[in-house]
Structure formats: structure tokens, C-alpha cells
Amino acid sequence: MARNPERRTALLDAAIEVLAEEGARGLTFRAVDARAGVPTGTSSNYFTDRDQLLSQVGDRIFVRLxxxxxxxxxxxxxxxxxxxxxxxxxxxxxxxxxxxxxxxxxxxxxxxxxxxxxxxxxxxxxxxxxxxxxxxxxxxxxxxxxxxxxxxxxxxxxxxxxxxxxxxxxxxxxxxxxxxxxxxxxxxxxx
CATH class of the missing domain: 1.10.357.10 (Tetracycline Repressor, domain 2)
Known part of the structure; x- marks a missing residue:
């Protein structure tokens, strides 16, 4: 797993935007990568699966709120x-x-x-x-x-x-x- 905390935060913030605009069904690694403006496959280097992404998105939302x-x-x-x-x-x-x-x-x-x-x-x-x-x-x-x-x-x-x-x-x-x-x-x- 990649260890760049700033990139992880940027990916999570992009995932929040995708989640808010497209719903949970639209929350894919590809959609997060596109929203964050990073190469396809970047998100999968930071999150092992969609469940981990959802979990960390929840944590990030509470930090921002x-x-x-x-x-x-x-x-x-x-x-x-x-x-x-x-x-x-x-x-x-x-x-x-x-x-x-x-x-x-x-x-x-x-x-x-x-x-x-x-x-x-x-x-x-x-x-x-x-x-x-x-x-x-x-x-x-x-x-x-x-x-x-x-x-x-x-x-x-x-x-x-x-x-x-x-x-x-x-x-x-x-x-x-x-x-x-x-x-x-x-x-x-x-x-």
C-alpha cells in the first residue's frame, strides 16, 4: 500500500465528492481516480478494496465535519x-x-x-x-x-x-x- 498521506487525503476527498454526486453505486476506484485527477489505478494502491475505501471515507467525513x-x-x-x-x-x-x-x-x-x-x-x-x-x-x-x-x-x-x-x-x-x-x-x- 502506498504511504503518501497527502495523496491519500486527496483521494478520500475525491471519493466524498463522488459519493455525494453519484451515490455509493458510483463510488469506484476509477471514478475516484478521475475526480482526483490522478492516473487510473492510483486508488487501488491506497485502498485494498471498496469496503476499506468506504470505511476510510467515513473517517474522513467526520474529520472534515x-x-x-x-x-x-x-x-x-x-x-x-x-x-x-x-x-x-x-x-x-x-x-x-x-x-x-x-x-x-x-x-x-x-x-x-x-x-x-x-x-x-x-x-x-x-x-x-x-x-x-x-x-x-x-x-x-x-x-x-x-x-x-x-x-x-x-x-x-x-x-x-x-x-x-x-x-x-x-x-x-x-x-x-x-x-x-x-x-x-x-x-x-x-x-
Whole structure:
């Protein structure tokens, strides 16, 4: 296996683009090579098979979706409140919109995981750890609500962003920020 980490990252980023645009069925070594602008056969020097490529694409998506170090500390400075939850959810939505390709790639991976038990296990582990981290952060920071509040926000934002990215206009062209505020105000109790 080839050991150039920059090339591996470029191939993974190209694979995310292919996954987001063509779906899991379109994710082939040849398609990744073409998207990355490298000679045919390059990807197969970095990944032993398609399962390994899918697995590493999942890892790369989570790296790209992770906020910059310190940004969460800055965001959490104001006093815990429902309004702060609104602002945090809006920031999260903006970050997902900035990484739209990754977010769509993640949805494609989720669908592919229904057919690939090993990928399902990996995604479940990573998504569970992320959700548990968000629950801990919310509760320990004194935000209004409990673990179920965070889970409901997660379900709501996941669905809202899925609609926003895949069928824009479904929500009567309501502004995403307005929809997020509505979701938070209905789920998060007053402090």
C-alpha cells in the first residue's frame, strides 16, 4: 500500500465528492481516480478494496465535519439558555452547509450501511460517540433540557438538513434559521 498521506487525503476527498454526486453505486476506484485527477489505478494502491475505501471515507467525513479547535469553547461562553441553543444549532447548520458534500456523502454512507454490516457497525460507533458527546456537553454546560432534549434536537436537525439539501423549497421557502428557531423553541424548555 502506498504511504503518501497527502495523496491519500486527496483521494478520500475525491471519493466524498463522488459519493455525494453519484451515490455509493458510483463510488469506484476509477471514478475516484478521475475526480482526483490522478492516473487510473492510483486508488487501488491506497485502498485494498471498496469496503476499506468506504470505511476510510467515513473517517474522513467526520474529520472534515469536526469543528475547529476552540470554536466550541468560544460558542459556549454566553450564559446557557434556549436562545444560545438556537444560535448553536444555527452555527451547526451553517457548518454542515459549508460541508454540504460531506453531509450528503454521510447520508449515502448511511444508506450503504444498510447493506454492509461492517460499515453499519463503524458508523453506529462513531455516530453514537458523537451523540453521547453532545448529550454530555449539553447537560454538563447547564443548558436547558436533558439527554432526551439533545436527542430530539439531533433527530430534528438531521431531518431538517436532509430536506434542506435534497429537496430545497419543501418547507415553503422558509428560512433555515427560522425553522431552527421553531424547532428549538418547541423542544428546549425555558431555562
Amino acid at each position: 469536526t469543528p475547529e479547535p476552540g470554536s466550541l469553547d468560544t460558542a459556549m461562553r454566553p450564559e446557557p439558555s434556549r436562545q444560545l441553543v438556537v444560535e448553536l444549532m444555527r452555527r451547526l447548520a451553517r457548518r454542515m452547509a459549508a460541508e454540504r458534500t460531506c453531509y450528503l456523502g454521510l447520508f449515502e454512507l448511511r444508506l450503504e450501511a444498510t447493506r454492509r454490516p461492517e460499515l453499519r457497525t463503524q458508523l453506529t460507533k462513531v455516530l453514537r460517540a458523537d451523540l453521547d458527546h453532545n448529550v454530555r456537553l449539553h447537560v454538563e454546560s447547564g443548558m436547558p433540557g436533558d439527554a432526551d432534549t439533545v436527542r430530539l434536537l439531533y433527530f430534528s436537525l438531521t431531518g431538517l438538513l436532509f430536506d434542506h439539501f435534497t429537496v430545497p423549497g419543501l418547507h415553503d421557502d422558509r428560512d433555515l434559521d427560522e425553522l431552527i428557531e421553531t424547532v428549538v423553541s418547541r423542544i428546549v424548555p425555558e431555562a
